[in-house]
Amino acid sequence: MSRSEGKQASLWKQRWVAWRNSVLSNPRFQQWAARNWFLRPFARRKAAELFDLVAGFTYTQTLLAMVESGLLKRLAEAPTDVSEAAQVADLSKGAAERLLRAAAALKLAQEVSPGLWMLGERGASLIPQEGAQAMILHHTLLYRDLADPMALLRQNREQPTELSEFWRYAARADADAEPSEMVAPYSELMAVSQGMVADEVLRSYRFNGVSSVLDVGGGHGAFASALAAKHQQMLIGIFDLPGVVEGARARLDSGFEFHEGDFFCDPLPQGYDCISLVRILHDHDDAQAHRLLAAARAALKPGGRLVIAEPMADTRGAKNMGDAYFGLYLWAMRSGRPRTRMELYKMLRAAGFRDFRAIKTGQPLITSLTVAFA
């Protein structure tokens, strides 16, 4: 499309959006749509979607209370009456019943007969997801940072936040000096939530022709372990900050190679024919992300490949995750941003990679996948 055609298309789009918005925000149209038998289901759905946005934080806090109180786990074990629920959650009977009813509205719980409760559909889906439950508990930090969103945005990432204190490498020049006990909380959270990411990556990409992988920012080695279980002949190395590698060494057997360093200052070890960056690049602002990609390019021989797995911006079916959730999460963390595929390709090209490919994943909500060749 030429520049003038692009300008024309943008003008048409502006006109269409302005017209649509004037219709949708017209109170007379809203009343008419709510009464019209043909449009009524559409109007109700739109109202419900809007209500979800308005009330979403109460849903999130109900979910947190169900996980934190142990009620979700208890409902998974056995049908539970309100007195038992009150005991498990250390609440009055009235408070426990209020929580259960809120959870039932959100399909986390279900009243199977008067006063007797079991898991609801969503509760049942959540129960095996230890990683998701750990993230729900972790979100108390983000929730505090977001309590005053305008204040958080106005701070322009210049003041410490709950999340920047938790992610010890974010917004810190001397991240490699963090002792292992300071980096253990985030490394453990990453390890417990890595399962679903590793499943998604290994189901979507076969690593054909790859005999050695360096997992950069590999944490305590959860992805490396999943990779080793699937590809038993593969040589796998983990590169991370010294305090984190100390934790990985203590958890993994001697079949792995361990490399300590700071990927912004130290060269990445050479000789691996693939480098993986799993949930790494979006943690860093553009200048740092570029340095990291250049370091990966320098460590790979021609034909070597880079595998990048992380949720991305502007992804069909995962826009809420990429743009809303990670947009605000990483802002609060004071480092990084979700990127669109085109932005990532541009950075890869600038770092000397060629032949970029998007690999389809079953759940882009969990991760997108890009492979690039040196």
Ligand SMILES: C[S@@+](CC[C@H](N)C(=O)[O-])C[C@H]1O[C@@H](n2cnc3c(N)ncnc32)[C@H](O)[C@@H]1O
């Ligand atoms: C979000 S975690 C992801 C961990 C793992 N890849 C996963 O998906 O579970 C980011 C990882 O990058 C590591 N990291 C951050 N900055 C680093 C740096 N400058 N040099 C080396 N590793 C770094 C952190 O210690 C952490 O293990």
